[in-house]
Amino acid sequence: xxxxQRIKVMGSIKYYAAPDVRELFENIVTKLGFSHVDCGKISxxxxxxxxxxxxxxxxYGLPRIWQQALGLEPHYVLEVxxxxxxxxxxxxxxxxxxxxxxxxxxxxxGGFRHHKGNIDKRKIDRLHxxxxxxxxxxxxxxxxVTKH
Numbered sequence: 001x002x003x004x005q006r007i008k009v010m011g012s013i014k015y016y017a018a019p020d021v022r023e024l025f026e027n028i029v030t031k032l033g034f035s036h037v038d039c040g041k042i043s044x045x046x047x048x049x050x051x052x053x054x055x056x057x058x059x060y061g062l063p064r065i066w067q068q069a070l071g072l073e074p075h076y077v078l079e080v081x082x083x084x085x086x087x088x089x090x091x092x093x094x095x096x097x098x099x100x101x102x103x104x105x106x107x108x109x110g111g112f113r114h115h116k117g118n119i120d121k122r123k124i125d126r127l128h129x130x131x132x133x134x135x136x137x138x139x140x141x142x143x144x145v146t147k148h
Contacts, residue, residue: 018046021080025097031134032098032127036106042076048083056084059100061110074110091128098127 022044029037060077067074078100080086088096102119105111113119 013047013049015045018044036108045079046082050081057096059103061112095128
């Protein structure tokens with residue numbers, strides 16, 4: 001085989017458990033009242049090596065046909081792209097996870113909600129403001145509880 005005919009093998013994507021992402025996501029969906037989101041049926045991963053230019057995070061649903069074929073209940077996977085997500089401020093991470101939570105439909109059946117009519121910057125900003133308000137309130141409550 002001539003050198004110019006060799007196939008260049010690119011590095012593969014590596015996946016790691018992301019308990020920090022799980023903790024923040026669980027806090028966000030709890031405080032925002034996203035009761036339809038069952039965090040026990042969501043796996044959280046941090047990936048390294050993605051060639052995606054702009055993607056910070058992705059959510060994947062297990063389609064119904066796979067659920068039926070494998071005898072599984074609905075599940076989701078939330079992946080953060082380490083090269084981009086880890087550089088974000090805490091506020092940007094929160095907004096990213098709110099964005100991903102909005103992709104999960106109320107039925108929590110493995111489906112996926114697209115952006116059109118469901119997800120936009122104004123909605124994310126509004127939800128983030130509400131989350132921060134809840135976050136501040138719970139922080140002040142824990143401070144007053146520890147003072148007594």
